[in-house]
Amino acid sequence: MDKALIELLKSGVYETLYMTLISTLIAYVIGIPLGVIVYVTDTKGICKNRIVNFISGAIINIVRSVPFLILLVAILPFTRLVVGTTIGSDATIVPLVVAAAPFVARLVESSLKEVDAGVIEAAKAMGSSKIQIITKVILPEAKPSLLIGATIAVSTILGYSAMAGFVGGGGLGAIAINYGYYRYKTDVMLITVAFLVLIVQFFQEAGIRIVNKIDKRLR
Secondary structure, three states, rough: OOOHHHHHHHHHHHHHHHHHHHHHHHHHHHHHHHHHHHHHHHOOOOOOHHHHHHHHHHHHHHHHHHOOHHHHOOHHHHHHHHOOOOOHHHHHHHHHHHHHHHHHHHHHHHHHHHOHHHHHHHHHHHOOHHHHHHHHHHHHOOOHHHHHHHHHHHHHHHHHHHHHHHHOOHHHHHHHHHHHOOOOOOHHHHHHHHHHHHHHHHHHHHHHHHHHHHHHHHH
């Protein structure tokens, strides 16, 4: 492996981590409130509202139904409007967030549904407000499940970032396509795949360790 390839791979790993972590962070900033809204406005939620639940659920389902590559191309004008370009790592973050936020919202909703209804009823009986129940009871109780969902989200977003290499995105995906696929360099392709697998395994292992430390049910 020559020095130029090593430097290229270093740059690819950095860009992949940059896109993945920033996209995940922004997706959770959007996805957590959206997931909470869907959960609390459900027929069994503490703020039942059929209209809000239907609209928010419809938005999530519509965006999630669009394959990532198609979504990436479809919102190119929006991407250019936000970051001023449609190629590179910064440009890739925009479609990654758009695609990941609804996915995160569903993960959050699923995690919140695992909270014991008895705990919520106890909080109501103690006179807690709805905001207090959400912030002091539901979200803390769902924390282990939310963290497990975060590891799933990171892996999914990482996969999306690799696909973005087909249309000018940066990172390991672009290296695998431009240097491995188009130039018929199988070794480069395999190396980039190995790096992607290692990154996914790192985040999954880190997530599991954190969950094991904070999950009271495992003590």
